[in-house]
Amino acid sequence: MGYSINHLRELESEAIYVLREVAAQFENPCILFSGGKDSILLTHLAKKAFYPAKIPFPLVHIDTGHNFPETLTFRDDLAKELQAKLIVGSVQSMIDTGMAHEETGANASRNIAQIPTLLDTIEKHKFDALMGGARRDEEKARAKERFFSHRDEFSQWDPKNQRPELWNLYNGKKHHGEHFRVFPISNWTELDVWQYIGMENIALPSLYYAHKRRIFERDGVILSESPFITLREGEEIREEIVRFRTMGDATITGAYRSDADTIDKIIQEVAAARSTERGSRADDKRSETAMEDRKKEGYF
Amino acid sequence: MSNNTFDSASYMSMELLRFTTAGSVDDGKSTLIGRLLYDSKSIFEDQMEAVKASSEKRGDDHINLALVTDGLKSEREQGITIDVAYRYFATPKRKFIIADTPGHIQYTRNMVTGASTANLAIILVDARKGIIEQTKRHSLIASLLGIPHVTICINKMDLVDYDQATYESIKADYKRFASKLHVKDVTFIPISALYGDNVVNTSDNMPWYNGTTLMYHLENVHIANDRNYIDGRFPVQTVIRPQSDTFHDFRGYAGRVSGGVFRAGDEVKAWPSGFTTKIKAIHCDNQEVEEAFDPMSVVMTLEDEIDISRGDMITRSNNEPKTGQDIDAMICWMDDSKSLQLGGKYTLIHTTKQCRCVVKSIEYRMDINTLSKDQENRTIDLNDIGRVKLRTTVPLFYDEYSRNRVTGSFILVDEGSNVTVGACMIRS
Ligand SMILES: Nc1nc2c(ncn2[C@@H]2O[C@H](COP(=O)(O)OP(=O)(O)O)[C@@H](O)[C@H]2O)c(=O)[nH]1
Ligand SMILES: [Mg+2]
Numbered sequence: 001m002g003y004s005i006n007h008l009r010e011l012e013s014e015a016i017y018v019l020r021e022v023a024a025q026f027e028n029p030c031i032l033f034s035g036g037k038d039s040i041l042l043t044h045l046a047k048k049a050f051y052p053a054k055i056p057f058p059l060v061h062i063d064t065g066h067n068f069p070e071t072l073t074f075r076d077d078l079a080k081e082l083q084a085k086l087i088v089g090s091v092q093s094m095i096d097t098g099m100a101h102e103e104t105g106a107n108a109s110r111n112i113a114q115i116p117t118l119l120d121t122i123e124k125h126k127f128d129a130l131m132g133g134a135r136r137d138e139e140k141a142r143a144k145e146r147f148f149s150h151r152d153e154f155s156q157w158d159p160k161n162q163r164p165e166l167w168n169l170y171n172g173k174k175h176h177g178e179h180f181r182v183f184p185i186s187n188w189t190e191l192d193v194w195q196y197i198g199m200e201n202i203a204l205p206s207l208y209y210a211h212k213r214r215i216f217e218r219d220g221v222i223l224s225e226s227p228f229i230t231l232r233e234g235e236e237i238r239e240e241i242v243r244f245r246t247m248g249d250a251t252i253t254g255a256y257r258s259d260a261d262t263i264d265k266i267i268q269e270v271a272a273a274r275s276t277e278r279g280s281r282a283d284d285k286r287s288e289t290a291m292e293d294r295k296k297e298g299y300f
Numbered sequence: 301m302s303n304n305t306f307d308s309a310s311y312m313s314m315e316l317l318r319f320t321t322a323g324s325v326d327d328g329k330s331t332l333i334g335r336l337l338y339d340s341k342s343i344f345e346d347q348m349e350a351v352k353a354s355s356e357k358r359g360d361d362h363i364n365l366a367l368v369t370d371g372l373k374s375e376r377e378q379g380i381t382i383d384v385a386y387r388y389f390a391t392p393k394r395k396f397i398i399a400d401t402p403g404h405i406q407y408t409r410n411m412v413t414g415a416s417t418a419n420l421a422i423i424l425v426d427a428r429k430g431i432i433e434q435t436k437r438h439s440l441i442a443s444l445l446g447i448p449h450v451t452i453c454i455n456k457m458d459l460v461d462y463d464q465a466t467y468e469s470i471k472a473d474y475k476r477f478a479s480k481l482h483v484k485d486v487t488f489i490p491i492s493a494l495y496g497d498n499v500v501n502t503s504d505n506m507p508w509y510n511g512t513t514l515m516y517h518l519e520n521v522h523i524a525n526d527r528n529y530i531d532g533r534f535p536v537q538t539v540i541r542p543q544s545d546t547f548h549d550f551r552g553y554a555g556r557v558s559g560g561v562f563r564a565g566d567e568v569k570a571w572p573s574g575f576t577t578k579i580k581a582i583h584c585d586n587q588e589v590e591e592a593f594d595p596m597s598v599v600m601t602l603e604d605e606i607d608i609s610r611g612d613m614i615t616r617s618n619n620e621p622k623t624g625q626d627i628d629a630m631i632c633w634m635d636d637s638k639s640l641q642l643g644g645k646y647t648l649i650h651t652t653k654q655c656r657c658v659v660k661s662i663e664y665r666m667d668i669n670t671l672s673k674d675q676e677n678r679t680i681d682l683n684d685i686g687r688v689k690l691r692t693t694v695p696l697f698y699d700e701y702s703r704n705r706v707t708g709s710f711i712l713v714d715e716g717s718n719v720t721v722g723a724c725m726i727r728s
Contacts, residue, residue, distance in 0.1 A: 003561065003593045004524050007316040007395040016597040017556045020537040024610050024652070048585040049597070052550055053542040136386045143385045162383065164409055164634050166416040166723045167709045168556070169649050173718040187397055189388045195311050267311075 008196045011188050015042075016049040017168060018147055018184040022129050023049075023056050025172040026180070029129035030087070032118075033059040035071035036247035037204055038133030040078070041193055042185060044202050046131075047082055058085035060130070062118050064110040065092035066228045066249035074205040089121035109252045119155055122179065129172065131182045137189045147186050153177040190245075191270050198263040210243040210261040221254040245270075310392045317523055320399040320414035322442070323424030324434035328455045332424065332493035333387055333400050334365025339500035340515065342389035365493075384410045393519045408683040409634040411441055412723050416709070419523050420449040422514070427460045427490070431473045437668045439474075443481040444630055444685065444725060446705050448526045451487045451517060458492040462505040480671050482702070485521075489514050527594045528704050532560030532568070532616030535651035535707070536608055540599055552583060552599035553608055558651065558706035559699070560616060561593040562600070569617040570608050571697040576617045577604040594706075611653035613697045613707075621697040621707060627657075627690045628727045630701075633680045635714065635721035640680035640688070646721070648692060650710035656693045657712070663687040687727070701725035 005013070022029045031046060033039045046055045059079055063072075079086040091113050094100035099120065100113040122130065136143045146162055148170045163171055172180055185193070197204065214225040216235045223229065225237050228251050242255035243266075260266045321329045334351075337343045343351075348363075355364040387398040399414030415421060421442040425435055442450050452474055460466045467490045478486060489498055490509055497503030500515040512520075540552040562568070562579060569576045582592045583599040592598045600614065608614070615621055633640050641659060648657045664673035665686040673687075680686045701708030712722035 003527075003529050004315065005596065006312055007314045007390075008311075010316045010595060013556060013595050013597040017537070020554050020597075021652075024538045049554070050540060051583070051585050051599075052544070052547040052552075053540050054544075137388045143387065144383050159383070163720045164413045164723070166413055166711055166720070167706065168417070169651075169709070169711050171649060171711065171713055171718070171720045173647065173713055175718065187386070187388070189390070189395075191390065192395065199312070 015045045015184040019046050019049040021170050022182050026129040028127050029057045030060045030127050032130050032132045033061045035075050042133040055084050058087050060087045062089045062114050064249050066251050068250050070205045070207050089117045091117045129180045134183050135188050136186050149181045151179050194267045194270050207244045210241050210259050213242050226250040315394050317394050318397045318418050319420040320418040321422045322438035327424040327426045328493040330366030335493050335499050384414050412632045415445040418447050421447045422451045424453050424455050427454050427456050430470050443483045449485045450483045454490045455493050457490045464508040528559040531619050533558045533707050534614040536612045537652050552601050554599045556597045557592050557594045559704050563591045567617045568614050571613045575606045577602045623695050623697050625692045625695050629724040631688050632685050632723045636682045647713040650696050657690045660689045660691050
């Protein structure tokens with residue numbers, strides 16, 4: 001019998017199923033759009049899920065103010081192309097109004113400041129389901145999260161008391177004030193994502209492909225020259241051919257020396273890679289359970 | 301072992317296999333998964349560094365591969381697995397999704413969760429202990445949840461001097477017990493998860509074993525026929541009505557094929573309305589496809605305008621589902637705060653349909669040890685399995701679970717807490 005689909009089509013079908021469940025079960029869902037490849041993939045899948053109708057929910061971007069300019073341009077173009085509504089929650093204005101705090105000191109980042117900004121945006125727009133492009137293979141705390149992940153009225157995740165999730169039956173029932181985080185691409189790995197991007201020819205910000213960039217090194221991490229970073233003593237800008245594997249703030253996202261400037265080269269590189277993509281993120285290195293701690297607080 | 305190249309020709313024909321691991325505490329589940337990932341070169345260097353560092357901190361005398369999967373803080377502290385953790389690896393042949401589930405009795409609900417989507421179950425048996433209560437319990441769950449393939453890994457063979465007689469006697473014991481269950485395809489493999497014998501690489505310590513390694517089995521076990529390609533079933537998730545001039549008259553039904561094969565031109569019937577019509581076209585994004593089968597997510601357009609909405613089901617008209625409000629099902633109870641209430645009312649979620657139901661009777665509670673039906677004590681508590689009769693507020697369109705795992709399953713949700721409390725498999 002010739003009835004079989006490959007692993008990418010099966011993952012696609014599962015993600016589309018979940019996206020449609022969200023549209024059907026919730027009143028006011030949204031996609032949390034980070035500008036990275038995973039949320040671009042998620043947006044692409046959402047387009048597929050509802051075609052020829054438009055994506056029936058807005059894209060929400062929590063803008064730390066420290067993004068790469070390429071990310072923002074890409075975001076705006078994509079929203080325009082899909083005729084999707086774009087909502088931006090600004091970490092900068094939360095800091096300016098004292099509702100979020102700017103970290104200082106070594107390895108300061110705006111990760112923590114994202115949390116109140118996100119929660120404020122949820123409250124303002126009364127979102128009851130926030131979809132994200134997180135994958136279970138990214139990090140060990142994420143390996144345990146459900147597709148439909150319940151959040152109490154304080155937006156907290158209770159990892160020890162998660163609802164069992166059986167077959168493809170997703171229980172999105174909740175009390176007033178609670179919401180869900182939903183992860184349609186939970187079962188994808190980094191390699192699956194790249195293979196699918198190749199198969200579907202999905203456009204990505206140029207940062208993902210090898211390019212010449214002005215960089216410097218800090219604590220073994222290659223960082224891009226950026227108006228948000230002040231060089232320390234001994235740090236020197238030079239030009240190199242690099243690419244990015246994830247897209248976070250310009251202040252913390254490490255670049256890789258790589259000459260993978262096409263999708264096929266990237267797939268080969270990822271298949272052969274010996275470290276995880278989050279390995280270059282200073283935010284996860286703080287403690288062994290950094291991600292679990294942040295997630296309990298309401299981080300994505 | 302396969303090398304790690306994924307050229308585009310090969311990844312376009314990779315299959316997906318989902319498996320779950322079961323066994324009692326300390327039988328070596330986490331170690332086995334760590335071993336599969338490690339020997340297939342799927343653990344990254346930075347993850348391995350972290351595992352090494354934690355092993356040293358705990359004072360383990362070797363690198364503790366179990367730490368690869370035991371992710372959450374409290375697990376690392378107690379040294380046990382408390383929830384389902386999902387792990388991924390791929391070889392050029394297949395992508396694997398592992399649901400690593402805990403062995404403690406009190407976490408049986410998690411095994412049921414992991415088993416619900418699995419093509420294959422690995423059940424670990426400690427070679428020193430043989431078949432124990434948990435082995436039976438987990439085999440029962442695998443059989444009840446209709447996992448098509450079961451692999452019994454007899455682990456810790458290093459601790460019984462790789463003795464063939466020990467292996468053969470456990471195998472015979474298991475076969476005797478499993479004859480009472482409905483497991484279709486059982487395979488036995490003697491392994492040492494700790495040292496890697498017969499996991500990815502063939503063991504030199506057990507020349508008497510001439511079967512395949514576990515990895516070879518995972519890569520080659522035939523899964524294409526695990527799905528149902530006979531009974532056309534299409535539960536409708538949502539109706540697509542574009543508010544645009546170009547697609548002004550478009551009305552499509554979005555869903556995932558949950559059995560059978562649908563083609564443009566096929567005569568279909570809509571439930572519950574009972575109207576028949578023909579499929580005009582099947583859409584995948586902006587393309588039309590000739591046929592759609594389980595598990596494809598597609599949009600169907602129909603020749604006639606009939607009233608169909610979420611929760612309805614489209615089937616092939618010559619192959620009808622069962623329909624009715626009196627449901628006979630096996631249940632696994634998942635609520636730690638209350639037992640299943642006779643006469644209790646619950647929300648029921650079946651495919652894309654939601655309704656309410658009342659528990660009419662509890663027929664029996666299953667005694668896991670003897671596989672017998674306990675009709676004396678019929679209280680169904682957390683982790684208990686039993687048989688119930690339910691009455692639903694509206695008719696369901698369903699199949700027996702043994703025939704279709706999608707249209708034959710449903711969950712019960714507590715109406716006060718909104719928590720999923722029961723996993724159910726329809727008998728008739
Ligand atoms: N000698 C030996 N010990 C093993 C083997 N597999 C696991 N173990 C040990 O058994 C203990 C429990 O293993 P673990 O993987 O945590 O079991 P789990 O509770 O089923 O996940 C650990 O100390 C392992 O090192 C094996 O094949 N041989
Ligand atoms: Mg374990």
